[in-house]
Amino acid sequence: MSCTRQPEENLAKVQQKIREAAAQGAQIVCLQELFRSLYFCDVEDYENFKLAEPIPGPSTETLGALAKELNVVIVASLFEKRAEGIYHNTTAVLDADGKYLGKYRKMHIPDDPGFYEKFYFTPGDLGYKVFDTKYAKIGVLICWDQWYPEAARITSLMGAELLVYPTAIGWSIHQDLPTNAEQYDAWQTIQRSHAVANGVHVVSVNRVGREAEIQFWGGSFIANPFGKLLYKGSHDQEEVHVSEISLSDTDHYRTHWPFFRDRRIDSYGLVTKRYIDSEA
Numbered sequence: 001m002s003c004t005r006q007p008e009e010n011l012a013k014v015q016q017k018i019r020e021a022a023a024q025g026a027q028i029v030c031l032q033e034l035f036r037s038l039y040f041c042d043v044e045d046y047e048n049f050k051l052a053e054p055i056p057g058p059s060t061e062t063l064g065a066l067a068k069e070l071n072v073v074i075v076a077s078l079f080e081k082r083a084e085g086i087y088h089n090t091t092a093v094l095d096a097d098g099k100y101l102g103k104y105r106k107m108h109i110p111d112d113p114g115f116y117e118k119f120y121f122t123p124g125d126l127g128y129k130v131f132d133t134k135y136a137k138i139g140v141l142i143c144w145d146q147w148y149p150e151a152a153r154i155t156s157l158m159g160a161e162l163l164v165y166p167t168a169i170g171w172s173i174h175q176d177l178p179t180n181a182e183q184y185d186a187w188q189t190i191q192r193s194h195a196v197a198n199g200v201h202v203v204s205v206n207r208v209g210r211e212a213e214i215q216f217w218g219g220s221f222i223a224n225p226f227g228k229l230l231y232k233g234s235h236d237q238e239e240v241h242v243s244e245i246s247l248s249d250t251d252h253y254r255t256h257w258p259f260f261r262d263r264r265i266d267s268y269g270l271v272t273k274r275y276i277d278s279e280a
Contacts, residue, residue: 001238002209002216007036007051011059015066017240022070024242027096027135030075032207032220033143033168034089037079042212044119052081056100060092068098073133075140077166080105082122089121091142091166096134104129106142107151114172114214117144130158136247137161139200143168146187146204150271152194157260161247162201163194169206170216184217184235192227199225199254201245208236225253 001017003010014035021029034040036059040048053059059078067074073096080090080103089106105124109117128151131138139160145151146165155163169187171180188204195202201224208218220233222243231243254260270276 001032001035001207003035003038003207003211005038010036011062015062017238018063018066018072018074019070020240021242022072024240025244026072026242028073028075028133028138030164030203030205031077031166032205033077033166034079035077035166035207038211039168039207039214039216041117041120042114042214044116048120049081049087052079052087054082055080055090055092055103060094060100063092064094064098064100067094067096071096073135073138075138075164075166077142079120086122087120088124089117089142090124091140093131093133093138093140101131101133102129104140104142106145108144108148110144114212128155128158130155130160139163141165146191146194149190149194149197152198152202156198156200160200161250162203162245163198165191165202165204167204167206167220168216170211170214173210173213173215180217184219188219188221191221192223192229195223195225196227196257197259199250199257199259201225201230201247201249206233208234208238225249226257 018029037051063074063076074094077091080088090103092103093101095101105126107124109121109123111118137159139155141151191202191204203222205220206218207216209216218233218235222230224230233239
């Protein structure tokens with residue numbers, strides 16, 4: 001979905017698109033990262049903190065009512081105001097009966113040209129989360145989290161039956177086409193590798209449209225537990241897409257490719273270090 005400067009317009013638009021998905025048979029609907037506004041992290045501007053809201057709050061109340069009406073699970077990425085001066089990039093999960101199941105706060109916070117998220121967001125402190133919804137146990141991670149195999153692994157080990165990544169990532173409008181292609185391919189490849197390593201479906205939902213100096217690259221996709229693409233969205237068009245997935249695929253792939261069985265957990269202690277100095 002592309003977005004405008006008006007949060008209420010975006011909220012109304014996303015409700016219509018949720019209805020379209022439900023009419024096509026969707027049971028779980030994942031929205032893109034920070035769908036209620038333009039991607040405001042392209043600049044450091046204190047006025048943008050006014051876009052934040054409590055969670056649960058107005059948006060979860062609205063989406064919870066819609067989830068109940070349509071009998072769908074909604075995964076909704078929001079800008080959370082936790083307290084004065086403490087803000088998070090947070091995703092709330094509404095079950096198919098409208099119940100608010102809880103939230104996940106983005107753990108990995110980037111700081112790059114055009115993506116000044118450290119200015120706005122306190123790193124998540126709830127840990128990794130799995131939500132037991134009516135239709136599946138959903139592991140929720142957010143955008144920059146998608147580059148970290150540790151996040152996908154831990155969430156999968158907690159029992160997630162699929163991993164979802166609400167996302168807002170794009171190209172600088174000043175980049176050349178080969179760089180664009182390389183960046184998108186890396187983004188897709190790392191997430192498909194999470195599907196393979198953990199034997200779960202991965203669903204990544206990105207926004208489209210040009211905002212300031214960023215062309216959001218869309219390309220939302222679904223990968224099966226062996227990394228096979230079941231769907232790939234366009235780079236520049238809004239789309240509502242429904243795919244049917246079989247959660248039993250996880251058992252099939254984990255049985256035939258038993259990565260979990262053969263993990264040497266006794267040897268992984270060093271992964272908790274920032275860096276391993278050879279001279280230390």
